[in-house]
Each structure stands twice: as C-alpha cells, then as structure tokens.
Amino acid sequence: MKRLVFIALYIAGFFGNVQGQSNNNNITSVFLSRLPIVPDGTLWCGQFSSHSPNQQNGDVNHFLYRDAQDDAVIFDVRAPGCIKSMWATALDSSAVLKFYFDDENSPRYTIRAIDFYQGRLPGFSRPLVAYQRRGYYIRDSYAGNSFAPIFFQRSLRISVKGNPSFYHILYEKYPYGTKIDPAKTQEQHDFVLAAFGNQKTSVAKYPAQQIQSKLLPRQEINLFRQPGSGSIRSIEIETDTSAAFLKDVFIGMIWDEATQKDDKAPRLAFEATNNSRQYQVLAPIGMFFATPDYVLPVQSLPLSVERSGKDRLKLTCRFVMPYWRNARIILQNRSERSFSNIQSKIVYDATPYPENKTGYFTTFYRKGITEYGKDWLFFASPGTGWYVGTVQTCRLEHYCEGNEHFYMDGNRTPQINGTGTEDYYLGCFWPSKTYHSPFAGSVNDVRRLSGGDTSRFLTIFKEDYLFPAAYYRFHLEMPLPFYNAIDAKIQHGAEDNIASEYSSLAYAYLKSTPSLSETDFIDVGNASSRAFHGYHCSDMATPVSLLARYEGDNVYTTIQDEGLSHKGGRIRFTISIDPDNAEVRLRRRMDQAIARQEADVYIDGVFAGTWYDPQCNPVLRWYDSEFLLPSHLTKQKKQLAVELRVHGMAAPFSDFEYRAFCYKRFK
Incomplete structure (x- = not known):
C-alpha cells in the first residue's frame, strides 16, 4: 500500500537552526545507553494512519473527520504529547497542511505538503525531513519522511486541505498537566540530528x-x-x-x-x-x-x-x-x-x-511460510520494556499490502496500525529501491536483482517475487513502550490471504516482570456490575446492544456486548486501585462508528483532562480507548471516584466496559 501527506512543526521558540551537526558528538551514545532502562508508566504511544476502515486494500485518503473548514483532519490529540515521526506518499501537489496548536482557532503553520517534506518550512530542514524516490510501481514513487519532533502542551490538530493520500504519524501522549520541558525537546531534536550526521558512537574509553x-x-x-x-x-x-x-x-x-x-x-x-x-x-x-x-x-x-x-x-x-x-x-x-x-x-x-x-537485550527470529487468516508474528511476550526494531525478508506472492498491527498491554485495538509493509519500513510503492537512513531502510532492490526494467511503471514482473526483499525499521526516534505485554505482528497481503516466505528478527529490551496490572472491571451492560461500582448516569443515556469486530488480527472474531450511549450529562462510578500505584490508566470499550466522542474527566472532584477519541470506523466498530490519569490524583488511594462530564454538543459518548490498570515502578 502507499502513503500520505503531513506536516510536522516545532512549537515556536523550542528549537534553533537545525542545520549542521549537534554540539554533542556523543548524544547518540547517550540515547542508546538509555534504552535498557525500562519505560516509565507516564508514557503512551500511538499512531494515526490512513488505513482502510474495512481492513482491506485501499489505505488511501482515509482520515479522522472533517473540520469546520471542510479539511480532512489526520491528527488530533487533546493532551500533552509529541509527534516523533511522520510518513506519507502519493502526495497531492495541491494538498496543504495546517497545524493548530493548543486550541488555536487559526493554524500556526500552513504549507503545501510536498513543500513540507522538501524542507521548505523554516525549522524543518534536511536531514530531519526528506522526500525521496523509494519505489518503482508509479512514476512518482516518492516517500516523505519527517523525524523532526513536534511537542505540544495541550493539544495538536493537523488537517489537510485536499486529498490526504497515504500517511502515518507516530506520537507519544502524556497525562494532563505534564509540563513540556524545553531542555528535553532540544535534547530529542539534537539526538535525531546527530543520528543523521554521525551514526558512530563513542566507545574508546572502554575495555575490549x-x-x-x-x-x-x-x-x-x-x-x-x-x-x-x-x-x-x-x-x-x-x-x-x-x-x-x-x-x-x-x-x-x-x-x-x-x-x-x-x-x-x-x-x-x-x-x-x-x-x-x-x-x-x-x-x-x-x-x-x-x-x-x-x-x-x-x-x-x-x-x-x-x-x-x-x-x-x-x-x-x-x-x-x-x-x-x-x-x-x-x-x-x-x-x-x-x-x-x-x-x-x-x-x-x-x-x-x-x-x-x-531489561535484557532480546531478539526473536522466525522463518517460514505465512498462514492464511493470521498475521505474521514479529514478537510477543509478557513483561515490561521497549520494542526497538524489526528486520524482515519477504519472498513469493504479493506480500507488500500487509499492515503492521502492534498491541500493547492487552489492548484489543492495535496501537500501531499501518498502511502497508513497505510503508512500515518508510518506503513506498513496491518493488522498493535501495535506501538507508538511521531508522529505516531497504537493503535488497528486487527489481534490479531480478534483472527487470527499472524504467517501467505500473508493472510488476513475476521475477520480482522470486528474490527476497529485505527491510529494517529501528524505532529509535520513538521506542515503543509496553508495561504488561506486547504482541507485534504484520499482515501478509491485504487480508492475510497469501502464502509467502517470510523471515523476521525482532529487537527488544525486555524485563519479564509486568509493571502494569488490572485492578478493576466494570461491565456497563450488567446491572450487578453497575450497582457494585456505583455506576450512575443521567437520563440522556440510551441502552445499546452491538454486534461488532475489532480492527487488527482478530478482524474475523465478532463480539456482542451491551452498553450505553450518552448524548450529554454525567457518568459516575468508583474503581478500586492499588494504593502503591505510580500511575493509573482507564480503558474503555467504545463504539467508534461516530467520531469525536468527548468527556471531561474528574477524579475525586478534581479535573484530570479530557477523554477524547477523534477516530471513526463504521465497519470495524469496537475500539479500546485509554486515558492516563495524573499521578498526583491516584497515589496512596485504594479507590477513585470517577466522573465523566460528556460534551453535549459533541458526538454521543459510548461505553460498554471500563478497566482500571495500575502501574508500579520497579524499586
């Protein structure tokens, strides 16, 4: 599958000129040396992409919703956070990116998507952004990539005037009230710049x-x-x-x-x-x-x-x-x-x-023939750690349409849900050309290996499938954290419907002990569960029963559940937690058929942020949404009184179940 267009921006004043090399020649060594330390529970990662709602091929021009200007919104987060990387392909030459920071009514940055990736936005210069030909299938097989970190304090919305095309955006999200430290933002910027400028690390002072x-x-x-x-x-x-x-x-x-x-x-x-x-x-x-x-x-x-x-x-x-x-x-x-x-x-x-x-540095190697109806497994394990990379080879049949599906901590919705195999490796329009970067590359050019005509477009030669494509993706601009478990997979073909020869090696830092555990569960459709947890809501709620499926590897599993749809009002319940927690997160099963569900969250009467889900999928409707609670509202408590104030002018807010998870730091 192919890709889309986006724009990444620095908050004004956070960064200086990105030209040249970092002043700290050892900064890549510093970042690599931090990876073994298991992640802190205040960090959550996710991805927005143009993946097809029906999980078939055609991962193009899909977006979250249209805003008041009738622009296609491709990124919308209402919490502190940071975009760590952006990828797009098949860019519409007239498409314009707009960046809205911290609830601004007017975009702080407006630029043509193709100009953004070509480094024409001040503060976004090469090598942090790139626009390179990385495929053969169409004449304009160019992929745009940005590794420039884009921090935001309260919210960030990115929209596209025109066709959004193919895209994915990787980001981190933090609890309400987290202060974005300018020193940390500068450090992240310097690390990415140093990674492009000098991939060697300093080890001269150590024995060998x-x-x-x-x-x-x-x-x-x-x-x-x-x-x-x-x-x-x-x-x-x-x-x-x-x-x-x-x-x-x-x-x-x-x-x-x-x-x-x-x-x-x-x-x-x-x-x-x-x-x-x-x-x-x-x-x-x-x-x-x-x-x-x-x-x-x-x-x-x-x-x-x-x-x-x-x-x-x-x-x-x-x-x-x-x-x-x-x-x-x-x-x-x-x-x-x-x-x-x-x-x-x-x-x-x-x-x-x-x-x-x-955590221990750990890998998992697999080789074999793909299995119909099941994603190819990269890595699965209980525990706490970072998923940091993948090397993969693919041969035989049209494997390249397969999307990556990464599940963290038992969530039934993949937090990382992409648009195609070569897209995951930041390329486009298979067969892939050879390219290299600090974080992703294509090693084998199967078109050249097969002796095919490299000037032919819209053509795939049968010999292209006979030579193994080889890719790498290292998530070092944003290592993927997990606290209870990880299950990282990728499709083969658009619907796990081809037999290809795959091999893969996954890289992770793993401590086998989970640091996140479930402490409570509310079945909203069950009267006894509601009564036990003191669940009450206004008369603006309507009972609903839904037979639906999740996105990802379990797309063929249908689940029926009962819950409520709230057109406003308040939802109240209590949950039990571990008083020794360092952080609490809530998980809610929702119906994502309607975009922009929103409610303000209060914990024991104190505002804790806005629970907001911008996405919409009327085909695969089940979605597990997560909300991070600020630690000062949960520490030393055995129980929390939760109140959700549903935004009456927004879309109906649906809830079918709630789960409470407590994170405990290793001592």
Whole structure:
C-alpha cells in the first residue's frame, strides 16, 4: 500500500537552526545507553494512519473527520504529547497542511505538503525531513519522511486541505498537566540530528575483548565471555565477504547464563535452547546485522555493514546489552564449510546497570511460510520494556499490502496500525529501491536483482517475487513502550490471504516482570456490575446492544456486548486501585462508528483532562480507548471516584466496559 501527506512543526521558540551537526558528538551514545532502562508508566504511544476502515486494500485518503473548514483532519490529540515521526506518499501537489496548536482557532503553520517534506518550512530542514524516490510501481514513487519532533502542551490538530493520500504519524501522549520541558525537546531534536550526521558512537574509553579465529564446520566458538556485571557497548566482526557466512553462521548471546532448572535464570518469552543454555539472541548473523541474503551495505544507527579493504566485510552493532552475573557471545557454524580469518572486537563497560529496572537485550527470529487468516508474528511476550526494531525478508506472492498491527498491554485495538509493509519500513510503492537512513531502510532492490526494467511503471514482473526483499525499521526516534505485554505482528497481503516466505528478527529490551496490572472491571451492560461500582448516569443515556469486530488480527472474531450511549450529562462510578500505584490508566470499550466522542474527566472532584477519541470506523466498530490519569490524583488511594462530564454538543459518548490498570515502578 502507499502513503500520505503531513506536516510536522516545532512549537515556536523550542528549537534553533537545525542545520549542521549537534554540539554533542556523543548524544547518540547517550540515547542508546538509555534504552535498557525500562519505560516509565507516564508514557503512551500511538499512531494515526490512513488505513482502510474495512481492513482491506485501499489505505488511501482515509482520515479522522472533517473540520469546520471542510479539511480532512489526520491528527488530533487533546493532551500533552509529541509527534516523533511522520510518513506519507502519493502526495497531492495541491494538498496543504495546517497545524493548530493548543486550541488555536487559526493554524500556526500552513504549507503545501510536498513543500513540507522538501524542507521548505523554516525549522524543518534536511536531514530531519526528506522526500525521496523509494519505489518503482508509479512514476512518482516518492516517500516523505519527517523525524523532526513536534511537542505540544495541550493539544495538536493537523488537517489537510485536499486529498490526504497515504500517511502515518507516530506520537507519544502524556497525562494532563505534564509540563513540556524545553531542555528535553532540544535534547530529542539534537539526538535525531546527530543520528543523521554521525551514526558512530563513542566507545574508546572502554575495555575490549578481541579474537582472531577460524570457524570449522558445525563448530561453535566464543567471541566474548565475561564474569560479573556490566554491559556490551559495541560489537565489531570482520570476515571475508561471503553470503554463506551471513546465512549459515548464527550469532548467539547469553546473559546471566544458567541451566533451565535454575530458578534464578531469566525467564524470557522466547527460549532457544542448546545444551541447557538460554539464548536471549540466536539468529543468522546476516539477519542480525540487517543484510540477510547478500553482501550489501547497511547504514542504520544501531547496525552497519561496510566493506573493509579488499574482500573483507565489517559488521558493527551499537546496541547496549546489560548483564549482571556473566555474559557470553558465540558464533555457531551450521554448515559443512569452514570460514577463516574471523576477527572480532567486543567493547564492554564494567559499570553495572540497576538490575531492578533494566531489561535484557532480546531478539526473536522466525522463518517460514505465512498462514492464511493470521498475521505474521514479529514478537510477543509478557513483561515490561521497549520494542526497538524489526528486520524482515519477504519472498513469493504479493506480500507488500500487509499492515503492521502492534498491541500493547492487552489492548484489543492495535496501537500501531499501518498502511502497508513497505510503508512500515518508510518506503513506498513496491518493488522498493535501495535506501538507508538511521531508522529505516531497504537493503535488497528486487527489481534490479531480478534483472527487470527499472524504467517501467505500473508493472510488476513475476521475477520480482522470486528474490527476497529485505527491510529494517529501528524505532529509535520513538521506542515503543509496553508495561504488561506486547504482541507485534504484520499482515501478509491485504487480508492475510497469501502464502509467502517470510523471515523476521525482532529487537527488544525486555524485563519479564509486568509493571502494569488490572485492578478493576466494570461491565456497563450488567446491572450487578453497575450497582457494585456505583455506576450512575443521567437520563440522556440510551441502552445499546452491538454486534461488532475489532480492527487488527482478530478482524474475523465478532463480539456482542451491551452498553450505553450518552448524548450529554454525567457518568459516575468508583474503581478500586492499588494504593502503591505510580500511575493509573482507564480503558474503555467504545463504539467508534461516530467520531469525536468527548468527556471531561474528574477524579475525586478534581479535573484530570479530557477523554477524547477523534477516530471513526463504521465497519470495524469496537475500539479500546485509554486515558492516563495524573499521578498526583491516584497515589496512596485504594479507590477513585470517577466522573465523566460528556460534551453535549459533541458526538454521543459510548461505553460498554471500563478497566482500571495500575502501574508500579520497579524499586
């Protein structure tokens, strides 16, 4: 599928000139070193996109609603937050982006969408924005990307005058009253700029283990073995240029090695075992370094592949990997051939991370044929952590229409719901050209590999499907937080309806202990549940019964539920929570057939923000909406009196169930 148009803007005064490099040459090292620390519960991430309401192909020109100017609204959040990245394609040359900050009646910024991505808005200059040809299918196969952070204190609405086309926008949202710190906004800006300007990190001050070895058939060798606590800061491996080395040699990483029977062993979601060892990482080395099939360059922030002299290949990993009792990194030769002159240098820091609030660097590797009616699984696990990246290969049949579906913390609605496989990797209009950036890239140009005519448009050659496309996406401009569980998937084809050969490697930082737990549940359609929770509402509520489906992987599952539709008035109920909470969030099952449902939230009589859902889907109507409560209203309390004051002039506010979740920080 293809993409859309958007505009990202800085709040005036937050940033200076973005030209040139960051003053802090080590800022990328600082950001990468923070990733192992598990996320704070005050952070929530989401995505708006032009995905089709019926979850079939045609993810174009869909939007949230039309505003008073009859413009298509593509982003609308009424809480403090930040847009971290924007992507669009098939831009209408006459489409105009409008940015409204903090309930402004007039747009603070107005610019043609194509001009925005071409860096013509002051404060949005290259390399933070780009407009590049990344596909072959149509003549104008250009993708627009912006990584310029756009912070807002109370609200932000983005509309398009004209066709919105294909788009997706990744953003963070914070509880009401969160103060946007100018120093933090500058830091985020500097990090993104430094990522484009210099993808190397500073590790010169740390010790290293180096080896030079030969890898015999079916042999396993140690690259690194270290007792005690510390963290890996970088991995460099040099070898002869060989596609067989990339495919047949696996890299394994074992943190705090213990037998399976040892109760102190880390219990991670995916355990690849060999001689009773647990591997947090075990994958083909080419897959791990994002060049799975061919000896081709990679230029991303955490991983790079480059030639090193004649007939030599240098692989570099910059992910930080903590451990507390011991660490081990190995190579396994799974072939019958030998590989000679392997050199490695692994840099480590003996300073320990705080184990109680740090996750293990973890990957999950899969390879196989896709299954009809089911999304392809990238990664699924209970626990707390960050999802930080994906490498994927695809071959056979028309796989590229598949949308990504990422679920966090048991929510039945995907918080990340995209518009197509090549779109997820920030490209467009498959077959994809080769491109690289700190955060996303396409490694294999299947049109060139197949020998097809690169000047032909609106044409797909059957040979294009025979060579594996290879992509990477590293969510380092906005790592995706989860607190209870994560389930990250992607479709194959528009409706999970093709048989393709896939392989994937997911990257995460994972602490296996969840930090978010459900403490209460209200079934609005059940009289006993309403009575138990003191649920009362005005006479402006109407009972409703709905038979509907959720978006995402469970699109074929129909659920019937009873609830209420409120045309105004007030809703009151009490919920039980853990008094040791650091944050509470509410989750509400709603009918999203009508856009812009809105209610002011009061906790024990104190205003806590506005619960607002701008989206509309009259086809797949179930939606789980989440609301973050300010921590000062929930700490040290066992129960909360919740009052929702429905905006009478807005759309009817629907509720079918409520769930309360408490986040507890690791101590």
